[in-house]
Amino acid sequence: xxxxxxxxxxxxxxxxxxxxxxxxxxxxxxxxxxxxxxxxxxxxxxxxxxxxxxxxxxxxxxxxxxxxxxxxxxxxxxxxxxxxxxxxxxxxxxxxxxxxxxxxxxxxxxxxxxxxxxxxxxxxxxxxxxxxxxxxxxxxxxxxxxxxxxxxxxxxxxxxxxxxxxxxxxxxxxxxxxxxxxxxxxxxxxxxxxxxxxxxxxxxxxxxxxxxxxxxxxxxxxxxxxxxxxxxxxxxxxxxxxxxxxxxxxxxxxxxxxxxxx
Amino acid sequence: xxxxxxxxxxxxxxxxxxxxxxxxxxxxxxxxxxxxxxxxxxxxxxxxxxxxxxxxxxxxxxxxxxxxxxxxxxxxxxxxxxxxxxxxxxxxxxxxxxxxxxxxxxxxxxxxxxxxxxxxxxxxxxxxxxxxxxxxxxxxxxxxxxxxxxxxxxxxxxxxxxxxxxxxxxxxxxxxxxxxxxxxxxxxxxxxxxxxxxxxxxxxxxxxxxxxxxxxxxxxxxxxxxxxxxxxxxxxxxxxxxxxxxxxxxxxxxxxxxxxxx
Numbered sequence: 170x171x172x173x174x175x176x177x178x179x180x181x182x183x184x185x186x187x188x189x190x191x192x193x194x195x196x197x198x199x200x201x202x203x204x205x206x207x208x209x210x211x212x213x214x215x216x217x218x219x220x221x222x223x224x225x226x227x228x229x230x231x232x233x234x235x236x237x238x239x240x241x242x243x244x245x246x247x248x249x250x251x252x253x254x255x256x257x258x259x260x261x262x263x264x265x266x267x268x269x270x271x272x273x274x275x276x277x278x279x280x281x282x283x284x285x286x287x288x289x290x291x292x293x294x295x296x297x298x299x300x301x302x303x304x305x306x307x308x309x310x311x312x313x314x315x316x317x318x319x320x321x322x323x324x325x326x327x328x329x330x331x332x333x334x335x336x337x338x339x340x341x342x343x344x345x346x347x348x349x350x351x352x353x354x355x356x357x358x359x360x361x362x363x364x365x366x367x368x369x370x371x372x373x374x375x376x377x378x379x380x381x382x383x384x385x386x387x388x389x390x391x392x393x394x395x396x397x398x399x400x401x402x403x404x405x406x407x408x409x410x411x412x413x414x415x416x417x418x419x420x421x422x423x424x425x426x427x428x429x430x431x
Numbered sequence: 432x433x434x435x436x437x438x439x440x441x442x443x444x445x446x447x448x449x450x451x452x453x454x455x456x457x458x459x460x461x462x463x464x465x466x467x468x469x470x471x472x473x474x475x476x477x478x479x480x481x482x483x484x485x486x487x488x489x490x491x492x493x494x495x496x497x498x499x500x501x502x503x504x505x506x507x508x509x510x511x512x513x514x515x516x517x518x519x520x521x522x523x524x525x526x527x528x529x530x531x532x533x534x535x536x537x538x539x540x541x542x543x544x545x546x547x548x549x550x551x552x553x554x555x556x557x558x559x560x561x562x563x564x565x566x567x568x569x570x571x572x573x574x575x576x577x578x579x580x581x582x583x584x585x586x587x588x589x590x591x592x593x594x595x596x597x598x599x600x601x602x603x604x605x606x607x608x609x610x611x612x613x614x615x616x617x618x619x620x621x622x623x624x625x626x627x628x629x630x631x632x633x634x635x636x637x638x639x640x641x642x643x644x645x646x647x648x649x650x651x652x653x654x655x656x657x658x659x660x661x662x663x664x665x666x667x668x669x670x671x672x673x674x675x676x677x678x679x680x681x682x683x684x685x686x687x688x689x690x691x692x693x
Contacts, residue, residue: 212569304676403670408666409665412566
């Protein structure tokens with residue numbers, strides 16, 4: 170016969186069994202070796218500047234990377250799980266969760282290799298050095314260089330108005346900023362040649378100072394000393410604007426890439 | 432005071448509450464609007480034929496698509512959640528879960544549009560017709576054409592031996608198969624121009640007969656009547672061979688693409 174003692178025991182057992190079955194998380198953990206990209210460089214270069222992914226979603230898919238904001242409103246630096254906006258006038262703010270993103274690439278940064286650097290003049294010398302550190306040039310990398318810089322040159326762009334101009338025209342209104350003796354972090358991504366069009370083949374680097382008061386798309390720098398950290402990723406996730414209607418499938422030609430790097 | 436009646440009621444309530452909290456699945460459901468790709472066409476064209484993903488994992492990420500197998504051992508047709516292998520001698524088998532895949536693209540097929548077709552001679556006329564149906568040529572599509580064909584011409588390739596030759600050399604040993612009056616399904620994918628290198632820009636179609644006895648990489652066909660189904664996808668997931676070491680980052684040049692389509 171069932172009495173209160175037995176019923177209580179049964180209650181405890183059923184509760185324990187059901188509770189044990191509930192320990193799984195609501196969402197599976199993100200793959201930390203994934204490069205997560207919003208839209209394509211091809212679409213951005215055509216003027217597809219409408220934000221499609223909120224910052225809060227971006228940060229669920231990575232803690233380090235770069236991009237831009239709805240209406241091409243400045244340069245994005247994503248570092249240590251925070252998203253910073255370097256506006257067209259050079260001011261830097263940490264963005265809210267609901268600000269939207271038309272183009273970005275982020276990953277959860279776990280350094281595969283670390284190297285101390287000293288006395289490197291020019292961004293091209295830095296990227297040449299990094300090239301020699303890469304195990305392969307056929308996969309995707311995020312990189313950080315944290316250190317002391319005797320000179321950093323960045324740019325940012327003001328928010329654009331509809332109808333949106335092509336990127337090569339938008340950057341004609343860029344502002345260039347320079348800073349001497351600043352400590353901060355270069356946040357970069359490197360994509361292989363066969364991904365040209367999906368993103369920019371080669372390096373794309375942004376910068377943010379340690380005091381989070383200065384940054385932007387990195388045009389040039391002179392490093393006094395610092396630490397290079399490289400994170401290779403073997404998995405790629407890309408989210409496109411719905412249907413890509415009205416977007417041309419052609420890739421941006423090389424003149425666009427060189428124009429935005431000056 | 433607690434009696435058996437109240438304790439029983441409490442038991443039922445606790446059980447119901449806990450069970451309700453357990454309704455979430457063990458894994459989040461896959462995004463059905465994702466094109467899931469194993470490796471890159473750039474790597475395949477260089478002879479990167481080692482399987483990296485088992486068929487069972489492929490099927491967790493899509494029910495429709497195409498690809499090949501470890502050692503380039505034949506042509507893959509994925510249809511209705513099953514994976515078929517068209518071997519180099521033309522025989523067709525359903526593969527086991529543990530067979531591995533060096534290159535494939537699959538999605539969960541949900542037709543966005545359906546159209547009846549009649550009397551189409553030549554694969555190029557078919558793809559021209561499909562082009563006119565697409566809402567945009569800047570996103571990724573899976574497509575199926577199920578119908579009656581008066582003529583179908585396919586090819587397959589035999590398994591390669593290490594050191595693996597480049598794809599352009601491997602297909603020199605292809606076998607071509609032709610069949611008259613066959614009912615079956617064309618399974619295809621279409622990638623935008625800016626994804627050239629990641630996959631093949633444009634159409635890539637395989638075929639399998641309704642009796643699952645004939646198929647392969649589709650070289651040509653004449654359709655008597657059938658149904659075209661198109662599924663656009665806005666999300667892309669790509670899994671690369673670990674580290675891509677020893678793989679060249681260059682994309683396959685257009686001569687490779689044209690060589691394998693003949």
